[in-house]
Amino acid sequence: MTKSNVLQEGVGPLLTSVDCDAARAYFRTQPKEMVDKVMPVSEAVSRFVVDGDYLASGGFGGDRIATAVLHEIVRQKKQHLGIAGHTTTHDFQILCSGNLTGRGQLLDRVDAAYIVGLEARGLSPHARRVMQSGDVRVCEWSNYTLALRFQAAAMGVPYLPARSMLGTDTFKRSAAKQISCPFTGAPLAAIPALWPDVAVIHVHASDEFGNCRIRGTSVADWHVARAAKKVIITCEQLISNAEIRSDPTSTTIPFFCVDAVCLVPGGSFPGNMPYEYFSDEMHLQAWLQAETDATAHATFLEKYLFGTKDFSEYLEICGGEDRISELRKEELIV
């Protein structure tokens, strides 16, 4: 078959398959009954995250992130995972805790649009060590083109065209191709589809079957949830199916995309959860600070992550409901 249309191509590694027929065959066989999918985070991670899997982390790095699932992935010492880094910040930093800390290698490949940084908060020294070690395969993207990769997968097509990335080293180190438009002849970037093995997404509310609502910006999660082969939802609130049915316009993710539903109030902590609580900047700064020194980092991770049995214990030593209450006030201040 001809691929004669390709004018240039990036040299970055394609870390996942672009075979939409294989994805179709997978989705065909997945169960689609409305069954109760509520389970603890530990069960969701042990059942649905397998060594070698490629992950997508919902939200926007430190905003509406599924912290509990990310922690549990590190606690369960999952190995050789891939990750889609479309503005991954604190979520990326959490996963990096499984690299270069004497627990094997959690991350071994990264599609990078935004990694190692925490936006205005600065860079993560440990995430930088991981990414400078040479142990992790990297492919470059931009936030939009990485979002577009999920969109292509959600649409069930092998690629989508865009006018971004062209002419830069970001393109050269990506796995995109430059093609010419079949209508105008103009150059376009062809952005390959990305079907993650697992997506972890924190939402405001879900019913027991996985019909979910998100308030505020959806970032790329509408497409991520549809693109991923397995989806673990954590939610602030479990609501009834009748409540979902009372306003179907508000459903962002339908049950047939979802494999596990975990009730985790405060679950985006220390990240921001719109309309619920603001980010805990003090805790995030303490984490960044700890990473500047190897011993301090080990002690910090032992205290907060490896030494805690679950997210609620972590939240408790971070100040528990009192701290969340303060962050609720912060969220609601005009």
Place this chain on the structure above:
Amino acid sequence: MTKSNVLQEGVGPLLTSVDCDAARAYFRTQPKEMVDKVMPVSEAVSRFVVDGDYLASGGFGGDRIATAVLHEIVRQKKQHLGIAGHTTTHDFQILCSGNLTGRGQLLDRVDAAYIVGLEARGLSPHARRVMQSGDVRVCEWSNYTLALRFQAAAMGVPYLPARSMLGTDTFKRSAAKQISCPFTGAPLAAIPALWPDVAVIHVHASDEFGNCRIRGTSVADWHVARAAKKVIITCEQLISNAEIRSDPTSTTIPFFCVDAVCLVPGGSFPGNMPYEYFSDEMHLQAWLQAETDATAHATFLEKYLFGTKDFSEYLEICGGEDRISELRKEELIV
């Protein structure tokens, strides 16, 4: 520039330009201030619908349609319009009232996915006469690919790939092209972007600037509103900007896409408006029945359309608020 990738192409006419640079240049110069855009339907149509324009009609044929604008386009005897027929039913039938009725030629080109029919209600004899006359240029599409054309335009790219239409006469009579995937080599349909000159969309609520909310299915309107060069909104309700700001997640169409906002309660009549009123099946049947006979049709159109000065007069002779009240009950019945 090379277009060597094209394996096959439809022979249908491309009724609009696929030049995304020209569309960019247009959108750049459009005013984007938040100004009061509330005006009567007659003013919106006379200002924003120009002879020769290509229209997109929001909603789904007989569901959430901008009846008042469609009537006014016919009343103002606009000529030589194009229309995107992605399940156009009663809306298409209304526009056909400007063809073969001694008032020149309102429609002269159609991108057809679903035209001349009214779903379970049967076919429109007059719309069929128009489409069988040979006076109207036609290009075939499917509902999804026509929706995808709006999506491509909304995204600002000249085409999007799909796995639909391939192998059929629908493809042959379309303006799509068959290309090979730059990643897998597999055949795909390339669906060209469509930027309508004007879109007419009925929504539940808008503020004076054109920030709109839609409840229920959005059909293709999210993309139609973003693709169109000019957008005329009719709404059941005008709400304050403060109300819009109280729940930004509910905004479907932002003000910068919108040119005119017209308050038209009952504005989807005789179509269905979700959560408001059901379709008036008696009136729709009467319309279909009238079309079976030329004289009866002329009389019917004179009474309901040409002889009325605006939508509220039309609604009045159809039974006015009493009829809407009945249809409200019908909508809410379990």
Place this chain on the structure above:
Amino acid sequence: MADFSPIELMICAASEMLDDGAMVVVGTGAPCAAAMLAQKTSAPNLTLMFEAGGVGPLLPRMPISVGDSRTFYQGLMATSMADVMETCQRGLVDYTFLGGAQIDMYGNLNSTLIGDNYEQPKVRFPGSGGANDLGSLCWRVLVITPHDRRRFNERLDFITTPGYLDGPGARERAGLPPGSGPYKVITNMAVMGFDEESKRMQVESLHPGVTFSEVQENTGFELLVRAPLETTAAPDEAMLRILREEVDPHRYILGRG
């Protein structure tokens, strides 16, 4: 044996083809009745979707339009046409129901026009609507249609929606998803499937009292026969009662059949 009309038999036969836990995009009329009946009998976990964006409604009444508010009444999600179609394209949707003015031996469908001049057709029909998309992208296509020679045609005036096109491998060569295509055709005379090898239409069961030659006489192309040729199972009283009393009490569909 219970007493039933041809349309009742067609709806009951179609409903039994829908697996529990499957997803199906339905239209108005008989397909919708078949899906509702399946939900109330053998497939309580069947998820209904409508092409304009309605997902998982608790249907209070038959929709009149596949975009009307009944298609998402107490639904799980009210979304866009593209979301529904892309769910099909992604490979999640098991079944869809389609119809048309003409069907050929490969299950290709015509709902666009009659005549040989495209520019000035003898009869213009609505066109594809969502049919081409659903027939391209869902795994299995079901057709419920009256059986006569005018419809069951050797050669379509226009292929609106792909069946198996011109035979084995043609869908895949065109770029349509492998493993998808026409599944069953249910008429007032028989149930037909498609031969695995030739992709041609074959009779699988005759309705009670109908002979094969009657079916062949009403078909404009040569039908294959699957051995053993069976008799379509008659619906039982319980199923008919649910169809008549719960699915279509106002006889919107049953009244026409």
Place this chain on the structure above:
Amino acid sequence: MADFSPIELMICAASEMLDDGAMVVVGTGAPCAAAMLAQKTSAPNLTLMFEAGGVGPLLPRMPISVGDSRTFYQGLMATSMADVMETCQRGLVDYTFLGGAQIDMYGNLNSTLIGDNYEQPKVRFPGSGGANDLGSLCWRVLVITPHDRRRFNERLDFITTPGYLDGPGARERAGLPPGSGPYKVITNMAVMGFDEESKRMQVESLHPGVTFSEVQENTGFELLVRAPLETTAAPDEAMLRILREEVDPHRYILGRG
């Protein structure tokens, strides 16, 4: 003349470049302050957008993340990253603000890495984020950055985000939208634009008290000069008061400058 800090001057200069009625995608920090200041002074009808999906917020405080809830606090719309980026790609967005570890004479930006071994970089930065998209798709790119030779580089270690690439016509040849590209670079020393013909960076105005040779000394490539070379307008008291009291009363940004 009013007393002001370099960061105050940079923010005020940037704010005056934003037309009323324009749309701008902003990040956190100084760009956000400049946009807020413009809204409160010369451009009340400026629409702010944030790449994670926030549109038209009434910003109560500076966002810490371009995805945090402040970016759509009392906003006009809370949408997706794709919607914002596609609004840029469609041609509606006039301005964006970008930064980076390195910038060259064509306004290309590096925010990916330092070093010559991609697999094992000396320093790994976050990468493009939305920068490449915004720099490709918005009409005009503004850069607010400290001025030193380490940043203003002859040759970037990595072109993360396109400026004018390698000169006139290069953006268009690559497929980037015609007529788009770097617009102004605002530093603690000067305001620079880009020469229409050569697409090279040129000094347009020097900040009060700064000489051209000081600017050139702190720049790793040859700067052009637009004639007549002007002095950057000093912000007036009213503007400074609004910046200090209304835009950044907690000195989140001003405190760093």
